[in-house]
Amino acid sequence: MADLILENLTIKYGAITAVENLSIHVASGEFLTLLGPSGCGKSTSLFAVAGLNHATSGIIRVGDKVLFNGDPRVTVPPERRNIGLVFQSYALWPHKTVADNLAFPLILRKMGRAERDERIREALGLVEMLPYAERFPFELSGGQQQRVALARALVYRPPLLLLDEPLSNLDAKLRERARVWLRELQERLNVTTIYVTHDQSEALAVSDRIAVMSMGRMRQLGSPRDIYERPADSFVADFIGSSNFLDGMMVQAGTDSATVRLADGTELTTAPGRAAADGALVVAVRPERIAVVAQMGPNCLRVTVDQKVYLGSVWQYVVRSGPVEFRIQTTFEITEPSVIVHIPAEHCAVFAEKFGGASG
Numbered sequence: 001m002a003d004l005i006l007e008n009l010t011i012k013y014g015a016i017t018a019v020e021n022l023s024i025h026v027a028s029g030e031f032l033t034l035l036g037p038s039g040c041g042k043s044t045s046l047f048a049v050a051g052l053n054h055a056t057s058g059i060i061r062v063g064d065k066v067l068f069n070g071d072p073r074v075t076v077p078p079e080r081r082n083i084g085l086v087f088q089s090y091a092l093w094p095h096k097t098v099a100d101n102l103a104f105p106l107i108l109r110k111m112g113r114a115e116r117d118e119r120i121r122e123a124l125g126l127v128e129m130l131p132y133a134e135r136f137p138f139e140l141s142g143g144q145q146q147r148v149a150l151a152r153a154l155v156y157r158p159p160l161l162l163l164d165e166p167l168s169n170l171d172a173k174l175r176e177r178a179r180v181w182l183r184e185l186q187e188r189l190n191v192t193t194i195y196v197t198h199d200q201s202e203a204l205a206v207s208d209r210i211a212v213m214s215m216g217r218m219r220q221l222g223s224p225r226d227i228y229e230r231p232a233d234s235f236v237a238d239f240i241g242s243s244n245f246l247d248g249m250m251v252q253a254g255t256d257s258a259t260v261r262l263a264d265g266t267e268l269t270t271a272p273g274r275a276a277a278d279g280a281l282v283v284a285v286r287p288e289r290i291a292v293v294a295q296m297g298p299n300c301l302r303v304t305v306d307q308k309v310y311l312g313s314v315w316q317y318v319v320r321s322g323p324v325e326f327r328i329q330t331t332f333e334i335t336e337p338s339v340i341v342h343i344p345a346e347h348c349a350v351f352a353e354k355f356g357g358a359s360g
């Protein structure tokens with residue numbers, strides 16, 4: 001198996017910079033996800049690794065082998081990169097049986113019949129599709145076709161597996177099962193994997209690390225827990241999970257914590273953070289981190305309950321203290337018109353500005 005190294009990768013389509021200075025070191029056997037909204041450059045980055053599009057500058061290496069270098073120009077053609085690829089559309093050959101779909105990449109590699117049959121059996125066994133070897137794709141369900149597509153990508157034992165939204169054609173329940181199964185298989189094979197998705201819960205569930213992208217740039221690289229608990233900026237806080245953004249002013253910026261004043265006059269202790277030059281800031285806090293408590297105390301606000309929505313596993317409320325409006329979640333129903341809430345300091349991230357929405 002091998003490390004994948006991207007160094008300052010930049011990809012332009014004419015005047016459009018789709019990916020800018022992307023640098024990631026994916027360790028051997030790691031499952032790394034590129035996550036971000038539509039158009040942020042995830043697929044473009046993945047295709048550049050596969051050699052299906054042309055990077056403009058930077059370096060792509062697998063171990064010591066350079067696949068692309070912008071200077072001096074080196075480009076290894078896709079068929080010589082030895083990479084397993086699975087796309088959202090399964091792209092199986094409809095007129096070939098499952099076994100023949102898998103045989104094709106091996107024939108291209110001039111592998112003999114006996115070894116080919118052995119490899120096909122092994123790959124279909126891995127995805128639990130051995131009994132379906134003689135069926136045609138139209139005789140399989142969507143989930144089964146996706147397993148065959150995965151087996152075809154694994155049949156020549158590539159050191160690197162690239163997956164572009166591979167589960168997005170499956171229904172929600174099947175998709176949840178498939179992601180657990182996919183991760184188990186990837187761990188068993190210890191194959192270095194890059195996974196592209198715009199689905200944050202999928203990314204949190206399957207990844208060793210996540211690279212969050214927006215408008216062609218990587219905004220944060222970290223474990224799912226890092227990304228969720230310690231978002232690097234307000235874009236990440238907004239895109240991963242759901243956050244309230246409370247406007248405030250910096251009262252005191254410390255190294256371990258900060259004190260900020262909200263628009264209703266409440267002073268909150270928060271995690272350390274930076275304000276804009278004039279002291280303005282936003283506090284990002286997740287609705288599920290805010291607790292309803294019995295008594296006032298530090299970091300508490302008395303709020304009125306403006307709206308209530310039952311979401312099945314939780315209740316969600318819009319609450320207000322003067323001009324400060326935010327969402328909270330509870331596992332029980334609040335019946336009083338007003339309650340006291342506690343906002344834990346360690347779950348308050350402070351940023352100088354609110355990022356302009358989750359698009360791009």
Ligand SMILES: Nc1ncnc2c1ncn2[C@@H]1O[C@H](COP(=O)(O)OP(=O)(O)OP(=O)(O)O)[C@@H](O)[C@H]1O
Nearest residue numbers: 013016018036037038039040041042043044045198
């Ligand atoms: N062949 C192309 N020619 C010109 N621009 C392109 C081309 N392919 C992609 N782009 C642009 O590059 C940017 C990144 O596109 P990319 O497909 O990588 O996004 P993505 O994050 O994978 O989005 P999605 O989740 O919708 O697939 C977008 O602005 C897109 O319009």
